[in-house]
Amino acid sequence: TLTLYSVNGVLFVIFSLWLSSDLLARHNDGLTELIGQILRVAVVIFTLVWLIFAYKKWKLSHSILDTPTSNVRSVAVGPAELVGQVRPAPSGTLSVKIADDADKIVEGVVLYKWVEEEYVCTKDSDGKESCSWVTRDNGKGHTLFMLHDGTGGILVDPSTWRKPIFGDPLQVWEWSNMRWTVHALCAGDPVYCLGRVEPRRGDYAPEEGCPTEIQNANLVVTGESDVGTYAKLARGTELSVVSNLRSTTESIIIPVLMIIFSAIP
Numbered sequence: 001t002l003t004l005y006s007v008n009g010v011l012f013v014i015f016s017l018w019l020s021s022d023l024l025a026r027h028n029d030g031l032t033e034l035i036g037q038i039l040r041v042a043v044v045i046f047t048l049v050w051l052i053f054a055y056k057k058w059k060l061s062h063s064i065l066d067t068p069t070s071n072v073r074s075v076a077v078g079p080a081e082l083v084g085q086v087r088p089a090p091s092g093t094l095s096v097k098i099a100d101d102a103d104k105i106v107e108g109v110v111l112y113k114w115v116e117e118e119y120v121c122t123k124d125s126d127g128k129e130s131c132s133w134v135t136r137d138n139g140k141g142h143t144l145f146m147l148h149d150g151t152g153g154i155l156v157d158p159s160t161w162r163k164p165i166f167g168d169p170l171q172v173w174e175w176s177n178m179r180w181t182v183h184a185l186c187a188g189d190p191v192y193c194l195g196r197v198e199p200r201r202g203d204y205a206p207e208e209g210c211p212t213e214i215q216n217a218n219l220v221v222t223g224e225s226d227v228g229t230y231a232k233l234a235r236g237t238e239l240s241v242v243s244n245l246r247s248t249t250e251s252i253i254i255p256v257l258m259i260i261f262s263a264i265p
Helices: 004-025 030-066 248-263
Strands: 078-088 094-097 105-123 129-142 145-148 153-156 171-175 178-186 190-199 219-222 232-235
Touching: 004 030, 004 248, 030 232, 030 248, 078 105, 094 129, 153 190
Parallel strands: 153 219
Antiparallel strands: 078 145, 078 190, 094 105, 105 129, 105 178, 145 153, 171 178, 190 219, 190 232
């Protein structure tokens, strides 16, 4: 299946190479030839970066599709895919004060990030005005939580995932030219977890009174990638995580053809 994603990418590469070839074919000063060579190299770099990012996304999507979803009650040590609901761990949830403002508080979160932005307008030397949101402050935090899928609960350490997917903002405040945006994973949210299941040792040791005869009570999920899989933590379900999945032709074959095409003199 081909979409505008690949069609636009192919058209950009073709017309850029067309322009580069036209500049290189002209018989005039060396500046035109230099611009043509720079443009040609830039297109090769663009297609290479396109291929790298497309491959990583394709690999992640297929890791998600190829890994069967496990029940918490029967999950084994090693790479695993779990889907359930966020529940508080014995340590509880967090109450977060945004930018040290008592009027901006979110409750019941287990993983969060926030950003403070200011709407700033500037003028260039020609007097043309441009406006954009500029980051002034930010923060993030986490606490352990339980993933429960109806068959049981398992401890999850959200800090071990590099780029969790939060989805839509939890809260947005705007006042004058300032804006505060909070993304968070909260108790009760659906959660998708692709990571590594390990025995609870050290900092993850079971709490006093924990029923250790239950298998999943002795395990913890961390964001460690295994061979052939990529770790992923996201608010939502498996379907929402792979909702933007692209075909292999569009993700791999098209970028490979474009990098070969752009590298030919």
